[in-house]
Amino acid sequence: MTKLGFLLSGYIFLSLLGIWVVATAVVPAGHRPGCPAKCGDVDIPFPFGIREQCALHNGFKLNCTTVEGVKKPLWWDVEVAKISLANGTATMNTKAISRQCYFPANRTMRYRNAWLNLTETPFWISEVDNTVVVIGCNTLAYMMSSSYVIGCVSTCEGAPLEDGTCSGAGCCQADVPKGIQYYNGYFNENYNTTKTSQGITCSYITVMEKAAFRFKTSYVKSTMFYDTHKGKVPIVLNWQIAELACEDAKKNTSSYACVSSHSVCVDSTTHKPGYRCNCSEGYEGNPYIADGCRDIDECRRLVNPCGDGICENTPGNYSCSCYLGNYMTNGVCVPIQKKPSRFQAMPVVGASVGLVVLVIVVACACLIQERRKLRNMKLAYFRQHGGTILFEEMKSQQCNAFKIFSEEELQQATNRFSEKQVIGRGGHGTVYKGLLKSNVEVAVKRCMTIDEQHKKEFGKEMLILAQINHRNVVKLLGCCLEVEVPMLVYEFVPNGTLFDLIHGNHGWRISLATRLGIAHDSAEALSYLHSGASTPILHGDVKSSNILLDDNHKAKVSDFGASILAPTDESQFVTLVQGTCGYLDPEYMQTCQLTDKSDVYSFGVVLLELLTCKKPFNLDALGQEKSLSIMFMSAMKENRLEVILDDGIKGEDSMEILEEIAELAKHCLEMSGENRPSMKEVAEKLDRLRKVMHHPWVQQNPEEMESLLGEPSAMAHSTIVSDQYFSIEKKAVTNLQSGR
Template sequence: MMKLGYPRFLLSGYIFLSLLGIWVVATAVVPAGHRPGCPAKCGDVDIPFPFGIGDQCAFHPGFGLDCTAVDGVKKPFAGTVEVTKISLTNGTATMNTAISWQCYVPATGTTNYSNGWLNLTNTPFWISEVDNTVIVIGCNTLAYMISSSYVIGCSSTCESGDPLKNDTCSGAGCCQANVPKDIQYYNGYFNEKYNTTKIWRDSRCSYITVMEKAAFNFKTSYVKSTVFYDTYKGYVPIVLNWKIALQTCKEVRNESSYACVSSHSVCVDSTTHNPGYRCNCSDGYQGNPYIANGCRDIDECRRLVNPCGDGICENTPGNYSCSCYPGNYMTNGVCVPIQKKPSRFQAMPVVGASVGLVVLVIVVACACLIQERRKLRNMKLAYFRQHGGTILFEEMKSRQGADAFKIFSEEELQQATNRFSEKQVIGRGGHGTVYKGLLKSNVEVAVKRCMTIDEQHKKEFGKEMLILAQINHRNVVKLLGCCLEVEVPMLVYEYVPNGTLFDLIHGNHGWRISLATRLGIAHDSAEALSYLHSGASTPILHGDVKSSNILLDDNHKAKVSDFGASILAPTDESQFVTLVQGTCGYLDPEYMQTCQLTDKSDVYSFGVVLLELLTCKKPFNLDALGQEKSLSMMFMSAMKENRLEVMLDDGIKDEDNMEILEEIAELAKHCLEMSGENRPSMKEVAEKLDRLRKVMHHPWVQQNPEEMESLLEEPSAMVHSTIVSDQYFSIEKKAVTNLQSGR
């Protein structure tokens, strides 16, 4: 049984302590091969090179393992993490990670917690998004994982109308979420306010963990007992990808540290955002590509089934060849006996039978093809109806001006994007992948393929598209249409050519961005969000405002994009967000506590964007110390201590600009208020930025204090407290401390 009574943030996850900060390229003295005297196994686990027991036996210290006896059985460990399997072919390592749990203790009336976490930063490993999944178990449980770039989770319920089922993890007692790509760090959390004492009576414990998909099979007993924790003994398997070094194959191929030393080996580039490579044996060979002569020829002829059928199989390097015994000849890869040529009369029945057989095959093939096409058409029609396509189509015909919005077929978008070629990818995110496309009308578009869609959005998708299609604002990326005949709908937007605001600020391009340009971009973005909140026919909440979702045209005019996280404004207080997601550094602290998205959540995120424009710093830096991890926390501290100048970017720090900069900083501070009620609306923010632009365009006003004061005078609704909330510092500091310590 699971032991209870640990303090709330007891460290129950792991960290690669022995690997952090020591993974560097070409640190091995000997470039390849098993070192003499190095063991190839630890207990029952094979330890193939480049891994090794001890740093001296590994390719470099990042692959050094310890072989430690646990209860009399030797097991390999990477730091404090047990390694259970290593695959050279797949480039994976299976290890154990802790389960995050919270349990109600009836005797004391308290809840105990243990947060599982994993930190792979500065190691050659990252979490496989293909082999793993985020699992949440419990009644009325909302839990989420925080990584260096994403916050993602889900909620599970135990409603009477949705009974628990074995082997089914889709929201009833158990839910799953996809693991984002390129994740090296995560920490599991629970939302306390989502649970009640009544729920604890039926389901005393709740869990969240990241684990291997193939190793998990939901059982209803997991919900009302500690069977889940006991089954895995507190630790679940997780599959990690790895790469041998940080260089690409092209960069390292001619260097002495090149790891693919076996003949008949090939170099494979990593698919992550960061460069790297690993090695495989060539086709027809198997073994270890990291050691000399490690890739050995596969003798296909020794397989249980002869690849040549009844013929003679001869093994060749990397392949095999087939021949026939005397009296036979090869046709279509099959050996058949040589027969005398039959007479014309003898051949006629054979010819007739052959023709009949060919006709029969053609008829059957055509029937199967027609059946498959009919099944595909019916499936596309079912998806179309499921996503509200029928309602959307009828509404478009009845509404004036709706013809600007188009329902695309899957084939149209495949042709526009060259079958969704990797060369057409212009962006990836937590919601999906964006491709550049060219329609038959020679119109450039951006096609977004979403990863998943929840059941509520499936039912309301057609209605939401109709509302989003009516958005028409110069600073909002235009939604041109959608494709509904696929499992997860695709969205088609206008193409904006000049990249994102994030690339402009953090792209290391060496350009100097003037204050006027930054202020213009901020004003354009604020106008767009103000329109979505109060100018659209139905209020729309963006939900993921950040600099990478602000696109720029050739004149640096801003357009707000990516409505993958957008939702229609809730009409009553019962509408909560059931999938917690967003981007670290931009998330509204109030949203994290209440799980209710509001227009003031977008205001907070926009305040962080203002800080990026002022400081040219990233919103969140996992490698920094203390409060320097959070840009908003650093800024609020600087404002409280009257140290604004130390935060400003040198490119805009100028005595002539200081009054304008102070006004922008004051506006950002209001946007970052802890309580949403104390933040301005986006309309007020846009008006304030518009007044500041007028001051920039008329510098003579700055020389006249009375004119300056008149132009910058704020409406009463914009007046907020200038005192920084102590509560804000307490919660922000607590969040950063938790991320730093892994809790």
């Protein structure tokens, strides 16, 4: 049976066709009379409910079904194990375990992929409570979402397997990205070489609750993992009431869900706006039901919060008092004593003063010690990231344009890294807009993680990146090394990203000349990084959201600080595949080896965005239309280029140039990196196309035409200058002569 057959016959975890909509004719949130409060052993608190009329809306509707003789609540066909109102979570037992199994009887590898789709529901995967787990020998597996590809490698060679340890030997783990509502687990078929077991051998990838997973060595080279969990793993989902921020939700009192008199609205922490409800401090219960939040009687706890005193409960709090003959000091009741004489009081006063002095001395000593520890920690980070080497090299090379910033400087520049200063988020970190004391606007990138290899080489890499000076590359102004993960400081580019211009311009027409200019600027920048810099630099994440635009639509390539220097030996090859869906080089996915031709492939996808105004990956599309590159290559093969071009640039006068750009994009998207052009060749061709477009009259002078185009560079399977250029010139001259 083919892999596709097993994929279709495998476990399909969830395909949610229901739509999460808060009904337009909203029923005020409250208790539904006659609705069951439990299903089996699981509490069902409102807004969840058994049957449609008992839930706040369809997104929270559950069914109470008997499974193997036990009543269990089901959300669609998924078992709900626990619901927490206070934490805004729901724990569910899912069948989303992707697996590949080797059957020695017929020497075949079978695959069963499973996925989770929570789009258009009130749920998303908790990045705090869950983890991506990969189990097996020689297994490279990925979790693919709409915006991330994250995975890891598990091997049985080298370190011994150990129960409870999941760090690459037989088992590996990866963090779940924030705000994920969809993922698909799959394997790199070319990597797995485990075909030595006498019995059925399986590898697995799944997303499951961290607290529920403990690795056992018996899981490897067997089906024990799947059998132990009976084909299901727990996963913790966050949920929210509606896709509205608290400020907006409160405006509509008829649909506002926080109806209890002692409830508060809590904004969601995911990437999309949303809210849920909690009881106010000092209260507990259900904030979604009228009078559902009840006062907590602190005085009835097992331990008296007032010690030996009298505890009196108050709404949302409590108060303490003492019995007759006692008074309260520092929260403790002590007996009232007779007033001592002056001579009796002197030792007491002296002891009190001495105690105060001692406390002050100890406090100052602790403060000095903490400051010293903080200073030593910052110094250790500075040295760990190669700051000493970088500082000495800067002095010797007189690199005055590059600066090593302190953490305090960047905190002041970004208003303590306020959320209001955030101008971008990505897989590598968060970017803040900042203003230095010198009134220079900057972009501060706060990275999330850094691997051990980059920690050791960070100072040297910064020195190389600081020497980059190109008009189309965002200038790296400095870095901060006294923190656990270094921060990068770039020049501020004011006009947003190319992604925003293409996909968020609300119908504003972008001329072909502007698009061609942006493409040429970007290609020049990548060509410089590959071959013009003192040390070749591979960008590694070329995409339209990493191309910034100034006020004149001049492009500047950014985020090269997260790139790597060109590797000089196999030990430097990346083994953990990460990137952005739609832009990833398929050859890189197979080999885990990043090259300059990987950047060429990603740039080819950017060219397609400029030509079509379509996104590189569309989860809602069908079949081949999910991937822009596959759809484009199919259109080129069937001679249907005009079908996918953006209507804003179609026309008889521009079709020849569009075909040339499309042909260039096609070569950039070759499956084999050897067949792709270099970025220098791409930049040269775009420059010639731009000049031809700006000077259509040069056909009247063949010598000028030859001077303008120059000698074309050799490219795989194509010739840079074709007869189409001359047809462009001829048509332009005819139009000028006829007054068009």
